[in-house]
Amino acid sequence: MPDNIMLQRIRAEYLEMPGMRLTAPQVQRLCSIEPTVCQWALDALIDAKFLRVTPGGQYCRVTEGDMPRPQPAKAELRAGQRSMKAS
Numbered sequence: 001m002p003d004n005i006m007l008q009r010i011r012a013e014y015l016e017m018p019g020m021r022l023t024a025p026q027v028q029r030l031c032s033i034e035p036t037v038c039q040w041a042l043d044a045l046i047d048a049k050f051l052r053v054t055p056g057g058q059y060c061r062v063t064e065g066d067m068p069r070p071q072p073a074k075a076e077l078r079a080g081q082r083s084m085k086a087s
Contacts (some may be wrong), residue, residue, distance in 0.1 A: 006033065006041050011050060014061050021058040 030037040
């Protein structure tokens, strides 16, 4: 089972680089860890709901990825209507 320091290291890499998506072999190279240990760590971070796996096999943070993002509301300004300025 991966130790806490290794999990913190992988978590820190994902927090430092928002939007990062890596395959298991890429995480392994980035953190210089063995394949089996790397997979255990990734699985532990998935169980902790910090990471998720994309359909393409990339690991990304749960808060990022292919999830739909809410669209901002657009204000409608009618013709002839003036906006009020703050004084």
